[in-house]
Amino acid sequence: MPYGYHGRILHVDLTRGALHIEQPEEKFYRKYMGGSAMALTYLLRGMPAGVDPLAPENMLALFLSVITGAPISGQSRVTVAAKSPLTGCIGDSQAGGFFPAELKFAGFDGIVVTGRAPRPVYLWLHDGHAELRDATHLWGRVTGEVQAMLRHELGDDKVQVLQVGPAGEKGVRFAALINMCSRANGRTGMGAVMGAKNLKAIAVRGTQKLEVADPAALHALARWGAKQLPQSDIAGLSKYGTSEVIGLNNADGGLPTRNYASGVFEHYEALDGPTLYETLLRGAAQGQQERLGRDTCYACAVRCKRVVEKREGPYPLDPTYGGPEYESLATLGSYCGVHDLAAVCKANENCNKYGLDTISCGATIAWAMECFENGLLTLEDTGGLELRFGNAEAVVRLTEMIGRREGFGDLLAEGSARAAQRLGRGSERFLITSKNQEAPAHMPQVKRTLAIIYAANPFGADHQSHEHDPAYAPYPERMAQIGLHDPQPPLSLNAEMVRYALVTQYAYSALDSLSVCQFVYGPAWHLYSMNQLTEMVRAVTGWDVSLYEIMKVGERRLNMLRAFNAREGIGREHDTLPERFFTRPLQGGPSDGYVLDREEWRRAMDTYYAMAGWDVQTGIPTRPTLEALGLGWVADLLGL
């Protein structure tokens, strides 16, 4: 066995019920390393253009990487990719937990799923064996029930379960895959794809030891990280979780409030990390939240995951479903004008229970609220729900209704862009979407390079696809590792900031190819620098790998994502931003009056395509650019 990976990829044809194992050669692993870089090689080669995302012809690829399962923080993550039913573009999403490492220990580096099972099935993987089993008894059940039933049925509490909830079964276009009942491959509707295949779950258990090339070097890096953590710049993420970002973004005037009308929320403290820590984290009443209220992913010292619990009141909280991240608090909270923390946690719980992306869910509800406030939706439309900003009960109720596609929830289950198309009445003017995907809770009006990435990112608006602007200046040593030396004043969108966006996008794309956590590894405030990431990959794989090589993997992945879209006829004309980002200045706080300048943004986009080596008119990668990345085969597929 090679170091760090098995050389075994499982292919599952659900239509025929056939399984086989492919054993690619080493150079395939070295060139793509894992994650969606690897997944895209299958989607591009195995799928024609124009496939209905919910048809059997769509492929679903789940990939780890060459380092997943190694004993060091931030490596246990899985990427899922398929054509997205939300955007019609490439879909791509990452999640952590114990499932990814367990899948590796079960003997597999990735899974490629095709076809559709004639009836519901689940995939059971254990110690190199794979089998499809009947899942009729699991169909229609929420994630907590399914995880418990599978562990009981398989006779092992250590079985890890990745599954679709009822939302995925019912084709909610922003349905997620959920593992541990609390970790989500949330974005781009990958749960709807798996549900449409009648694949309810993937259960894994493994005891295969992962061979590491240089255990001493890896151990030294792991120890350095654990020791450094309290002084590091992710100490806050460690103690308060990503929920601390509520206060940080509000201070910057960048906390989306009432469907992006403002970047400050007058009740932000009610949702902030320290409030969550002191009130609803499990064990908080006894001062035991450090022990009971913080959770982790496999082998990770950071322990940033939250677990909430509440037994009384209108919103009891079940710790089975974990606790909210920043994005969930913001989209189900301030985005909707809601500041009842227990209600927001309950809405988050419902998303994990039914299998919904919290970002698209919260943002879609916020869109509906603005429609209601402006008389475009009535009580008759909503089934009696008074959908005003700040109505916490309505948000909680709608998460269930969307998860079940019940009543008014059936319309919102289409995502806000399709819902606006169906509703008409001018409701599209309230959309906060790019490529039909709802924007996350980081604001391009405040962090300007997000205006490039939200528009240009191949799988729709995304906040984890490059480094945000405020991190450029404070980290000169780490930025220099990837060739960035010249931070610009806040709100700049000049050529240097375009370069910053693109180079850090390559870095983040490399992180998503290596399937590592973007809090633990990265080019700025992260626990480990990009050079240390390189050291880690060397220690695990034994390859004499360089940061240059890793950055090229990121660039390769980005070009393949872009090429997938090009084949679907999706190019620059689809790289848009919500109209109101250019026309409606933010109101209040430090970002009062902030609005994007359309001409400045267009110029920045021209520069971005040119720097990326893509055709400036179409936004499509050119043959020389693809060939320079060793992707001549992709140029052939595109007929370039």
Place this chain on the structure above:
Amino acid sequence: MRVSIQLHGILRDQLPPAAKGRTTLELPDAATVGDVLAKLGIERRVLVSVNGRAHVSSEQVLQEGDQLVIYTPVGGG
């Protein structure tokens, strides 16, 4: 002169929990943002806004009644 301070995230741990990250400081005239950070014992990399103006430098000279918000440059989540 006196300035008011609000700390966010992990920086709140510089103050007693009951303060909820808020305090006021008495400073000599011509004190700077850097002086405030030193007085609070903040050695981390931080972003500072003064009276709503984001990302001011540590050399910025303060005035009586200034309101400082201090936070870390973590992005994402």
